[in-house]
Amino acid sequence: MDSMPRDASGPLNPLRQLSLGRLRLRTSAKWRTFPDDVLPLWVAEMDVPLAEPVVRAVTDAMTIGDTGYAAGSGYADALAEFARKRWGWHGLAVERTALVPDVMLGIVEVLKLITGPGDAVVVNCPVYPPFYQFVEHLDRRVVEAPLGEGLRIDFAALDDAFRRAAGGGRPAAYLLCSPHNPTGTVHTADELSAVAALAADHGVRVVVDEVHAPIVAPGAVFVPYLSVPGAQSGMSLMSASKAWNLAGLKAALAVAGPGAADDLARMPEEVSHGPSHLGVIAHTAALRDGADWLDAVLAGLDDNRRLLAELLDEHLPEIRYEPAPGTYLAWLDCRALPLGDDPAAVFLERGRVALTSGTRFGAGGAGHARLNLATSPELITEAVRRMTVALGRPPG
Template identity: 75%
Template sequence: MTRIPHETPGEANPLQALTLDRLRCRTSMKWRTYPADVLPLWVAEMDVPLAEPVVAAVTQALALGDTGYPAGTAYAEALALFAAKRWAWDGLAVERTAIVPDVMLGVVEMLKLVTGPGDPVVVNPPVYPPFFQFVAHMDRRIAEAPLGADGRLDLAVLEDAYRRAVFGGGRAAHLLCSPHNPTGTVHTARELAAVAALARRYGVRVVVDEIHAPLTAPGGDFVPWLAVPGAENGLSLMSASKGWNLAGLKAALAVAGPEAAADLALLPEEVSHGPSHVGVLAHTAALLEGTGWLDALLAGLDDNRRLLTALLAEHLPGVRYRPGDATYLAWLDCRALGLGDDPAAVFLERGRVALSCGLDFGTGGAGHVRLNIATSPEILTEGVRRMTAALR
């Protein structure tokens, strides 16, 4: 099938639709964690209005009182259509999917299928902090295979981690973030194939968080894990949550490769009770009818990457920033500023701007911050101004 990764945006940039005063009316985590004088550029919420098809789907459900339990495969069918058009991937088999409450709870359930208590789970820090928290909470142990200095997977380090993880004959898994959070790295087909080959060689099962896949930048080339040769026994978690700002409308899909279908069939039936039915309707509408909105967003994010690059070069030249090819997250190396291991604390105290602390992302996070660029150019500019003021 012909791959149509991005279309020419026919809608206005949603990142320019809302004023700061309007955003401060929100009651979600981003806007209620810190005092009102703090500019929040931290947690993964976007400063956008919802796509109209999503609003319509939710409004219709509420008008009908259609707020019961989720049913059917419409979400999986919509994701399969989106994947075929966006990534030229026809291998998303609806019969090998399961609805789960959200991606991280889905990760927990997938890891329960392929590992047991005390077994190791390999991760690639610096990486999304809940990877550490959820794995520890489910009584598995973290095995680190840090990214290379270039922010990409280090295959030699990964192989060593695999070797140590399976030593003694236990079961092991690799929890892969693709695209990677916080760096925005999009793993190449060659890199993913190499990971699949290593996982086969050492008997490591790969579970992949692909929640940021719809946020691949124009010109980027996202490769679904289950499309990679050798990854047929993999398990993936996908969702419209990040791409369309639907974190409060809980729903995600677990997708199994053909050799993992029997594993997925063991998923407890009660897991399917956790997602929101209204969430499923919203995510389905986003995937089917919200691609024009998504493409306008992606164009706006690309503009913001260029803006952030220019702002840092002018005002904070000591900060190193390598724009990623996906996500709306910027991973900033602030070590040259002399602010210690936790520059986010300094920016918050002195500049009244909230960024994510790099230490929370594990090895490689010291001296770094994560900044959310999914906001207006004006707010992004103000954020950098506050960071600069914190150094005076």
């Protein structure tokens, strides 16, 4: 069976609708990078059927041959309405948006607008590996500001990083991940306001990757960076990609604060040629009509966070894991186990379960691994069983 019955207490959980056999029919990176005996819980793809409004919108477009070039403000209009309903943010101005191919390529284009070759970009490590790859390929310098207690922003470290980055009056940027990948930390309004004030003090421009913005646990609050006092010169990159599993349908939006509007206006026109028209259609449908589906996913993810914590406590108590309210990723501290700097390599070799190596996330990542929670409870249970076997312990 590829689906499970509807729970009488709530809507059908999209994370419980697809069997492992059905998932292995997929040809994306998650399911084709490793052999079939490996359970893949690494890259940020969700094991879900797509939201019905998205499927309908793309199918309708294909039926009428609507496969040309992207045009219009429909995506930005849908994001602005979603932001009003979801986050109570009324400040997303459609006229201060630009269509970009995806969030990371949008970040690259924004960094081109506000920094030059050799300039510094500050990141909070451990952090999403492409932050390093894309910034360095752009011929900018990465300056690390490690996270502090509780995997939250360490403002003393950030102040020092800003001082080094902007030394000599050179332009500098701060690439903030919000919610944070891989830790799942959701920054508070006070923290983001402090970021804005500190950046202003040092003349550092803030660029925020908010691709995980819709993925916060029930009861948690996501705060858009551009909504806090002092953030007027910031820029955000947003997309429906992560929340609705649309990575293969490329489209994202760069959003400028009022003080950054002139910078965004210098975005080369050809950048808007990169997004897929079908991607724009899919993302727009997700934001306009996919809220119920998203809420069902969020409830399922919250259950999965609790399940993983319980399984680790029972079978692998040496692994430190604190369920975080943001993203669908779990950051596992395996340093108490004799697995060296790269526990993911051991779990892959001995347990045939693929996690993402913590060493890829910069300083603070050694001895850690990232696990993708956006799958069924059964596969999370099987993953922990395999990790236990990898350590030579009975699976229980």
